[in-house]
Structures are given as C-alpha cells and as structure tokens.
Amino acid sequence: MQNEFAPFLTLTGISKRYGGVRALDGVTFACGRGSIHAVLGENGAGKSTLIKIVSGVVQPDEGLMRLDGREVAFPNPAAANRAGVVCVFQELSLMPDLTVADNILAADPPRRFGLIDGRAQRRRAEELLASIGCADVDPRLRVRDLPLSRRQMVEIAKALAKKPRLLILDEATSALTAADVERVYAMLRRLKADGVAILYISHRMHEIDALADTLSVFRNGRHIETFAKGARSPDRIVELMIGREITAQYPPKPLPKESVGPPRLDVRDLSWGERLKGLSFSVGAGEIVGLGGLDGQGQKEVLLALFGVLKGVGGTVTVDGRPHRPGSPAEAKDGGLALIPEDRKTEGLMLPMSIADNLVAASLKPLSKGLVIDRAKERAAVADAVRRLRIKIGSAEDAVSTLSGGNQQKVVIAKWLMTGPGLILLNDPTRGIDVGTKQEIYRLLRDLADGGAAILFYSTDYDELIGCCDRVSVMYDGRIVRELEGDAITEQAIVASALNMNTEMTHHG
Amino acid sequence: MADAALSTAPRAARGGSLALRLRQNAGLLGAIGLFVLFYGVYNLYHPRGFSQQVLIQNANEVFTIALVAMAQTVPVILGGLDLSVGAVMTLVNCLASHLVTGSAGEIALGILACLAAGTAFGFLNGCVVVFGRIQPIIATLATGAIAIGLALFLRPKPGGKLDADLSWAMTNSLGDFAETYGLFDGGQAPWFQPIAGIPVPLVLLVLVAVCVWMPFRRTLTGRTVYAVGSAEGAAFMSGLPIARAKLAAFTLAGFFAGVGGLFLAIQTSTGNADIPQAGAYTLNSIAAVVIGGTSLLGGTGGAVASVVGALVLRAISFNFRIFDIPPLMQPLVEGLVLLAAVSLGALRALRTRNRLELFR
Numbered sequence: 115m116q117n118e119f120a121p122f123l124t125l126t127g128i129s130k131r132y133g134g135v136r137a138l139d140g141v142t143f144a145c146g147r148g149s150i151h152a153v154l155g156e157n158g159a160g161k162s163t164l165i166k167i168v169s170g171v172v173q174p175d176e177g178l179m180r181l182d183g184r185e186v187a188f189p190n191p192a193a194a195n196r197a198g199v200v201c202v203f204q205e206l207s208l209m210p211d212l213t214v215a216d217n218i219l220a221a222d223p224p225r226r227f228g229l230i231d232g233r234a235q236r237r238r239a240e241e242l243l244a245s246i247g248c249a250d251v252d253p254r255l256r257v258r259d260l261p262l263s264r265r266q267m268v269e270i271a272k273a274l275a276k277k278p279r280l281l282i283l284d285e286a287t288s289a290l291t292a293a294d295v296e297r298v299y300a301m302l303r304r305l306k307a308d309g310v311a312i313l314y315i316s317h318r319m320h321e322i323d324a325l326a327d328t329l330s331v332f333r334n335g336r337h338i339e340t341f342a343k344g345a346r347s348p349d350r351i352v353e354l355m356i357g358r359e360i361t362a363q364y365p366p367k368p369l370p371k372e373s374v375g376p377p378r379l380d381v382r383d384l385s386w387g388e389r390l391k392g393l394s395f396s397v398g399a400g401e402i403v404g405l406g407g408l409d410g411q412g413q414k415e416v417l418l419a420l421f422g423v424l425k426g427v428g429g430t431v432t433v434d435g436r437p438h439r440p441g442s443p444a445e446a447k448d449g450g451l452a453l454i455p456e457d458r459k460t461e462g463l464m465l466p467m468s469i470a471d472n473l474v475a476a477s478l479k480p481l482s483k484g485l486v487i488d489r490a491k492e493r494a495a496v497a498d499a500v501r502r503l504r505i506k507i508g509s510a511e512d513a514v515s516t517l518s519g520g521n522q523q524k525v526v527i528a529k530w531l532m533t534g535p536g537l538i539l540l541n542d543p544t545r546g547i548d549v550g551t552k553q554e555i556y557r558l559l560r561d562l563a564d565g566g567a568a569i570l571f572y573s574t575d576y577d578e579l580i581g582c583c584d585r586v587s588v589m590y591d592g593r594i595v596r597e598l599e600g601d602a603i604t605e606q607a608i609v610a611s612a613l614n615m616n617t618e619m620t621h622h623g
Numbered sequence: 624m625a626d627a628a629l630s631t632a633p634r635a636a637r638g639g640s641l642a643l644r645l646r647q648n649a650g651l652l653g654a655i656g657l658f659v660l661f662y663g664v665y666n667l668y669h670p671r672g673f674s675q676q677v678l679i680q681n682a683n684e685v686f687t688i689a690l691v692a693m694a695q696t697v698p699v700i701l702g703g704l705d706l707s708v709g710a711v712m713t714l715v716n717c718l719a720s721h722l723v724t725g726s727a728g729e730i731a732l733g734i735l736a737c738l739a740a741g742t743a744f745g746f747l748n749g750c751v752v753v754f755g756r757i758q759p760i761i762a763t764l765a766t767g768a769i770a771i772g773l774a775l776f777l778r779p780k781p782g783g784k785l786d787a788d789l790s791w792a793m794t795n796s797l798g799d800f801a802e803t804y805g806l807f808d809g810g811q812a813p814w815f816q817p818i819a820g821i822p823v824p825l826v827l828l829v830l831v832a833v834c835v836w837m838p839f840r841r842t843l844t845g846r847t848v849y850a851v852g853s854a855e856g857a858a859f860m861s862g863l864p865i866a867r868a869k870l871a872a873f874t875l876a877g878f879f880a881g882v883g884g885l886f887l888a889i890q891t892s893t894g895n896a897d898i899p900q901a902g903a904y905t906l907n908s909i910a911a912v913v914i915g916g917t918s919l920l921g922g923t924g925g926a927v928a929s930v931v932g933a934l935v936l937r938a939i940s941f942n943f944r945i946f947d948i949p950p951l952m953q954p955l956v957e958g959l960v961l962l963a964a965v966s967l968g969a970l971r972a973l974r975t976r977n978r979l980e981l982f983r
C-alpha cells in the first residue's frame with residue numbers, strides 16, 4: 115500500500131552509543147519522496163551516525179526504522195543498497211587501484227556467463243558519468259590517477275549506478291569544482307523530480323539554500339527541529355545548531371599597515387611543469403593572504419612547491435630575505451615553514467597513533483635530549499597544545515582517529531604551531547568541519563598573524579577568503595590573474611576572476 | 624540524455640587503448656624485457672641454444688616455480704602474504720608419490736585427489752584468515768608448518784613411484800604426449816605437426832592461466848580480491864563480498880600450489896618432504912611476484928605477471944650453468960641480480976616530480 119504523501123523513511127526513537135558517548139539519543143525523524151532534505155548540525159551532532167544507521171554501516175541500539183512503510187534493519191551497506199538506500203560518503207568509498215568503471219559498477223557489474231562484461235561495463239559507466247556531466251573522465255583510468263574532485267564525481271556516479279530510492283549525500287560537494295557542483299545540483303533536481311528521497315548533509319549554507327526544500331537541525335545527538343526552507347532566518351538556524359547566540363563569524367581585520375623591511379615570503383616567477391606558469395607574490399609578517407580561484411588551478415602546487423614537496427621548481431623564493439629552496443618538507447620545516455595539508459587523514463595525521471604522538475610528531479628534535487625524547491618536556495608540550503587550541507579529548511593517549519573531524523584538524527594545526535613557524539601555509543583547512551571549530555580556526559589565524567606570522571591560505575570556500583584574508587590572489591591556469599585587497603575582496607570579484615572573466619576593464623574604466 | 628552528452632566526450636584526447644594499457648602495465652613490461660634479456664643471453668651462449676631440447680628442459684624447470692608464484696600472487700593482491708605455498712606444494716608432491724600410479728582410472732583419481740588436497744588446504748588457510756581473523760602472514764606461517772608436518776608423515780624419506788608413461792608424456796613435447804597415449808595417429812596427424820614440438824609443461828601453464836586465472840579475474844569475487852587489496856574499507860562500503868573473496872583467494876592459491884606440487888612429483892617421479900626446498904619455493908615465489916610488477920601492498924598486478932617473474936628468476940639461474948659460476952658464488956650473484964631487478968621498479972621514484980606521490 116503506497117501513499118504518495120506518507121514519508122518514505124521514518125525513524126522512531128533511534129539511539130546509538132559508542133562507549134560512554136551517546137551519539138544519537140531517541141531520534142525521531144522522517145523524510146519524504148521527491149524532496150531534498152538538508153540535515154544540519156555541528157560535527158558531533160549525530161549527523162554522521164544518523165546516516166551510518168540509515169545506510170547500514172552501523173546498527174542502532176534501539177528504535178525502529180521504516181522504509182516505504184515497512185520495518186527494516188540493515189546489517190551491512192549491501193543490504194541497504196538492495197533496499198534502494200544509497201550513500202555518497204564523505205570518506206570516499208573508492209578502490210584506488212581499480213579502474214573508474216570497475217569502481218562505479220563494483221557491486222553489480224554487467225555479467226555474461228558469470229564473468230564481468232568489460233565492454234558493457236565501460237559503456238554503462240560512460241552513460242552514468244555523462245549523466246552528471248563528467249563525460250571527460252575515461253572509465254578505463256585507475257581512480258588513483260584522478261584528481262580528488264574527479265574522484266568525488268566518480269563516487270556520485272557510483273551511487274547513481276545503484277538506482278537509489280533514498281540517496282544520502284554527506285559533504286559530497288566539498289571536494290568539487292564550482293562547475294561540478296552545478297552539475298550535481300542539476301542531477302539532484304532531476305532525481306527529486308523522479309520521486310527520489312534525498313538526504314543532504316553539508317556545512318555550506320549557500321548550498322542548502324540553493325537546493326533543499328526541507329531542513330532538519332541536529333544538536334548533541336538529538337533532532338532539534340524540522341522546518342520548510344525559508345521558515346527560519348540563517349542566524350536563527352546557526353543558533354539552533356550551536357545552541358547559543360553567535361556574534362561575528364569572522365574576527366575583525368586590522369587596518370592595512372605600512373610594511374617595513376622585506377616581506378616574510380617573496381615569490382618571483384615560480385614555475386613547475388605545466389601546472390605553475392610563473393607566479394609572483396609576497397606575504398608580509400602579520401598578513402593573511404588568500405589563494406582563490408576554481409579548484410585545481412595550481413593553488414595546491416604553490417603550497418607544495420614552497421614546502422619542498424615538488425621537484426624541478428623554477429623561479430626564486432626568499433623567506434625573510436634569504437633564498438629558500440627546500441629539498442624536502444623536513445628542510446622547509448627547518449626554514450620556519452608549516453603546511454596544514456589538504457587531507458588530514460593521510461597527510462596530516464597518523465591515525466592509529468595517539469593524540470600526543472601526533473602533536474609532537476613535527477617537533478621531536480627540540481623535545482629530545484640527545485637521541486632520547488624527553489618525556490617530561492613532551493607531556494608539557496602536549497598539555498600546552500591541547501589547552502591552546504581547546505582540543506576536546508579524553509586522554510592524550512587515545513588514538514587520534516577517535517576524535518571528531520574538527521578536533522582532528524585542531525591536532526594537525528597544533529602539531530605545526532608547536533614548531534613555531536614564521537610562515538604558515540594552509541591547504542583548505544576547514545573542509546568538512548563544523549561551524550564552531552571553523553570560527554575558532556579563523557580566530558586563531560588572526561591571532562597568529564597579529565603575533566607576527568605570515569599566513570598563506572588556500573580555500574575553496576569564497577566566504578572564508580572574504581572573511582579572513584587581508585589580500586586574495588586569484589589563480590587561473592597556473593597564474594595569478596588578480597590580486598584583491600581590502601574592500602575589493604567580494605564574492606563577485608573572486609568569482610569573476612576565478613573564471614578569468616576580465617572585469618578589471620569595468621572597474622578601472 | 625546520456626547519449627547526447629556522450630557524443631561530446633573528447634575521445635581523441637583520451638589516447639589509444641593500447642597506450643593506456645602499456646602505461647598501466649609498465650612493471651610487467653619491464654619484467655618481460657628482463658626475461659628476454661636473460662633468456663636470450665643464455666640461448667646465445669648455450670652450445671645448443673634455441674633448440675627444442677633446451678626449451679623442453681627449461682619448461683620443466685620453470686613449471687613448478689611458475690605455479691607457486693601464481694599461488695602467491697592471489698593473497699598478495701589481497702594485501703597479504705601466503706607463507707604456506709611452498710609447503711602446500713611439497714605436501715601435494717608427497718601425496719602424489721603415493722596416489723598417482725596404477726591403472727588409468729587410479730591415476731586419474733589420484734590426480735584429482737592431489738588437486739583436491741591442495742585446494743582444500745588453501746580453503747583451510749582462508750578459513751583461518753577469515754573466521755579466525757588472523758593476519759595472513761602469521762596464519763600461513765603456522766599452517767605451512769602443518770603442511771610440512773603432514774608431508775613428512777607421508778614421506779619420511781624421499782621415495783615413491785609415479786606412473787612412468789605419465790612422467791614421460793608430461794615432461795616432453797606435445798608430439799611425445801600424443802605418441803605415448805596414441806592420440807592423433809600417434810602424433811603423426813599432419814595438422815598436428817606445427818604444434819608437435821611445443822613442450823607439454825608450457826601448454827599446461829597456459830591452460831591453467833587461461834582456464835582458471837583469467838576467468839577468475841573477471842568474476843565479481845575476483846574483482847573483490849583486487850578491491851580488498853586496494854582499500855578494504857571502501858570495498859566494504861561498496862557492498863562487495865569480502866569474506867568470499869578472501870576464502871577464494873587462499874583456496875585458489877592452494878589449487879595453484881597443488882598443481883605445482885603434482886607436476887614436481889610427475890617430473891621427478893618421487894615425493895620428497897624437503898623442508899629447505901619448500902622454504903626456497905615460498906621465498907622465490909614472493910620474489911617472482913615482485914619482479915612481475917605486483918605490489919606487495921595489494922590491489923594491483925596479476926598471476927600472469929608473476930609467471931613472467933618466475934621466468935626471470937629461472938633465466939637468471941640458467942645463466943649460472945653457461946657462465947660456470949662456482950656453486951659457492953651462486954647465492955651471492957643471484958642475490959645481487961635479484962636486487963638489481965627489483966630496483967628497476969624503484970626507478971619511478973626518479974621520474975616523479977611530486978615527492979608526495981611516492982607515498983601513495
């Protein structure tokens with residue numbers, strides 16, 4: 115018996131504990147067909163646990179789940195998939211050594227006589243990729259060889275291949291380029307028109323504004339409120355999420371100062387293969403300079419080149435007036451640089467190791483006496499870092515993987531601050547972390563700059579660049595196409611130069 | 624909708640299918656190059672180089688290690704190591720020295736029993752790994768010792784007897800095989816002549832690869848083996864049958880090792896529970912897998928590549944006979960050549976321009 119208006123998915127009294135922590139506490143929640151339903155909340159609010167339960171990754175301790183009116187329980191993701199519940203995970207579910215086509219149709223490839231039909235599989239993968247505007251991805255390539263933004267699109271194609279009736283997207287657009295985001299929006303609207311129920315988790319308010327018709331707010335493992343889009347003001351929504359009133363989202367910027375002496379970082383004609391085509395810019399002490407533009411225009415390569423990761427870098431770089439040519443991250447670190455990497459799980463943290471071990475990983479030399487690490491000094495340094503960044507931990511000996519995303523990122527940042535860097539490079543440091551932690555990070559960056567550090571900050575979130583940076587260099591195709599300063603840093607200006615549309619003419623007339 | 628978008632795909636920019644496949648199999652190509660080099664030099668300096676006798680002799684010398692290398696490959700793709708392959712090969716070798724004799728029916732049953740024993744032992748390995756949740760390297764270290772123990776029980780001293788006709792037929796050319804069993808007019812049929820000179824072990828090797836490995840690779844289970852080695856968490860999230868894949872991988876390893884052991888018995892006409900030999904086969908199988916371009920981290924490579932790796936290994940030692948390297952020097956030289964061969968795979972470190980790529 116199908117009722118058009120009955121919700122497709124209903125949860126009643128769902129609870130889940132991890133150890134002593136209640137991740138979900140008696141959640142009752144519903145989601146309808148043909149709806150894009152946004153789920154909002156800080157990290158630790160229970161969103162991740164909610165979708166893990168719905169998609170069969172974990173099982174609830176108590177409560178009922180109904181799908182299409184029937185009671186269901188999913189022992190594993192495969193069972194959820196069979197029922198039409200498909201999740202696009204934030205942590206990618208792709209196998210890097212398999213080809214794109216193998217990945218997209220992993221669970222149920224086209225077969226002939228029990229053997230996988232490679233040609234049919236490739237055709238099907240091409241169709242699915244084309245349907246999300248990704249016809250440029252060759253299905254025979256290994257996923258390992260694709261950039262992160264393309265992998266995320268493959269992940270979405272993979273979800274579509276399972277013919278979802280309930281599609282869950284968990285921060286699925288955070289790694290995408292602006293053009294891809296538009297394609298995903300179009301795809302989601304098509305699915306919505308076809309009657310698919312869509313749960314959409316994102317930290318980006320403008321995405322939710324553009325897409326969702328219904329919003330639900332979670333806080334501390336509880337479902338706080340569900341309302342139609344537009345029924346609450348953005349300020350009110352943020353209040354619901356963090357449970358307190360917020361003042362300013364970004365710390366105030368200081369007035370531009372007259373610079374004295376050479377800038378902390380001076381870059382002339384930086385080049386690297388086809389990716390960097392001669393960039394020049396500088397960052398002064400006390401300054402936060404943003405790198406903007408579409409994803410994949412060479413911003414990451416700039417940071418990696420400065421940090422000694424790339425070989426064959428051309429041009430001249432000086433730090434505090436001295437030439438800077440690091441042959442490895444270790445040398446860059448000795449030169450007073452720090453890089454907060456893009457992917458905290460692989461490049462930022464050693465996940466199975468303890469919080470303490472991760473915090474001191476970059477500063478073992480100053481914490482050692484001869485060949486032996488000084489335990490007392492180490493403990494003091496760890497306690498200091500935890501206090502300074504207000505990292506929420508049980509014990510510093512717990513594995514760092516037990517922390518929430520926001521706290522993990524704080525560990526990465528604290529690790530590098532412990533080295534006392536004069537120049538801090540950040541590669542999209544707030545991706546996939548909650549509003550509260552983001553604000554703390556913005557505050558911290560400003561404090562560091564006021565304390566004399568120079569900060570070079572790449573972000574895919576234009577709001578951040580506008581709110582945090584004294585200057586923004588917008589990159590396009592391996593070059594800096596525009597430098598914005600002060601009030602000229604507007605979303606319009608960044609977007610226009612990111613697409614390399616020449617708006618300077620109209621500005622300077 | 625999809626078709627319209629497809630037609631705009633920049634197909635020309637994708638490059639040829641062949642170029643892509645070559646790029647994705649660079650390790651294997653390197654191994655083939657090494658084999659051609661070592662085997663070419665060997666034949667050039669051999670007094671009867673490039674002759675049928677030399678080829679038949681070499682094919683016999685290569686078969687068992689090639690099969691044990693294939694056996695090792697499957698668990699390696701899964702991201703583990705199987706330290707029992709040499710022992711399982713030895714166990715089946717001893718079993719065959721008891722069973723593969725007598726009437727035609729008894730021989731056939733004996734062969735089936737040997738293959739079943741290897742397969743069953745592999746399945747047992749899989750069960751220990753999957754249900755015991757023990758890491759493959761330590762699980763197979765233990766079960767390998769068990770296999771050797773059973774082999775010693777079966778053959779406390781080298782000995783036994785295999786059917787002489789079978790030994791002759793399996794270790795010579797196709798023509799000899801046909802003559803032994805009176806097939807194709809005793810091997811004289813005109814159509815048969817072009818292929819009559821091919822060594823039987825080579826044919827068997829190709830048959831095992833084409834009829835067992837290649838179809839397996841194209842099943843959902845086979846793909847899951849690759850998926851688990853590449854990213855087990857992602858494989859789970861994708862709803863793939865992980866437990867089945869692990870069981871299948873070790874079972875297949877047992878089967879391949881069993882075929883190797885059976886052939887060794889047929890070739891030598893004895894069973895021998897030789898412990899150092901079993902260990903040497905296991906270690907050489909790992910070397911062959913690496914030379915073939917399969918990553919020990921799992922997720923890539925294939926059994927055919929490991930066969931090439933085994934060919935390289937054997938071709939190296941063939942050259943010792945030609946260049947009269949004293950036996951006491953051979954391990955040293957073999958080690959150096961092996962180190963150089965696997966170092967070729969490390970050359971990519973010089974090519975990459977992003978140091979971070981080295982850690983992926």
